[in-house]
Amino acid sequence: MSLNMLTSEVLKRDISTGTRVPGIGGYDVEDSGNGPRFLVRRGGADGTMLSQSTISRLSSEADENNMVTGSLNLLVKYIPTEVITLYVATLSATPALQEVFPRVQTGDIYWGFTIITPLLLFLVYVNKRATAGLTPVPTAQEWPWWKLFAATVAFMVWALAVPGNPYVSGDTAAVLAALGAVFISMILNLLEPVFEGR
Numbered sequence: 001m002s003l004n005m006l007t008s009e010v011l012k013r014d015i016s017t018g019t020r021v022p023g024i025g026g027y028d029v030e031d032s033g034n035g036p037r038f039l040v041r042r043g044g045a046d047g048t049m050l051s052q053s054t055i056s057r058l059s060s061e062a063d064e065n066n067m068v069t070g071s072l073n074l075l076v077k078y079i080p081t082e083v084i085t086l087y088v089a090t091l092s093a094t095p096a097l098q099e100v101f102p103r104v105q106t107g108d109i110y111w112g113f114t115i116i117t118p119l120l121l122f123l124v125y126v127n128k129r130a131t132a133g134l135t136p137v138p139t140a141q142e143w144p145w146w147k148l149f150a151a152t153v154a155f156m157v158w159a160l161a162v163p164g165n166p167y168v169s170g171d172t173a174a175v176l177a178a179l180g181a182v183f184i185s186m187i188l189n190l191l192e193p194v195f196e197g198r
Contacts, residue, residue, distance in 0.1 A: 007125040010144040078154035106166035118148040146196040
């Protein structure tokens with residue numbers, strides 16, 4: 001699953017429990033006389049007002065309609081597809097990189113992307129919070145710690161199943177790495193309710 005989908009899950013939780021900050025993310029709060037307060041999206045059509053619950057419901061329905069369901073979704077939930085794509089492209093370009101930076105090895109690339117994975121997930125999360133009108137950086141206890149950890153572990157294992165990786169070579173080892181990646185994805189899904197109580 002992409003970092004986009006992982007952060008969307010956390011954002012749904014944040015929107016339902018948090019309060020939007022006026023002026024952040026293009027939302028302004030307006031009173032409609034004696035009735036409830038509404039969120040008005042700046043830059044949209046004049047007179048278009050949606051309540052916060054309507055915005056949350058529409059966002060939820062759109063995400064559910066776009067999500068792939070079933071067991072395949074569970075197997076790929078924590079794989080940071082954007083990072084894996086960049087990793088594969090960088091591995092392919094290793095000979096060209098080594099002409100410019102002779103000391104760069106495939107192991108350096110692997111560990112570099114291992115570090116980039118949680119950072120990128122957090123940046124996507126902060127961006128989505130700001131766009132949704134929430135404070136961009138939440139308190140440390142509200143950070144998506146489990147998703148940061150799970151996406152990093154999933155990357156580390158799935159990256160070993162990619163041809164040209166620094167640690168696994170040979171057909172048998174590649175098959176075992178791919179099976180290990182599927183196994184780890186299943187384990188991460190089973191552990192999610194334990195570590196992500198909210």
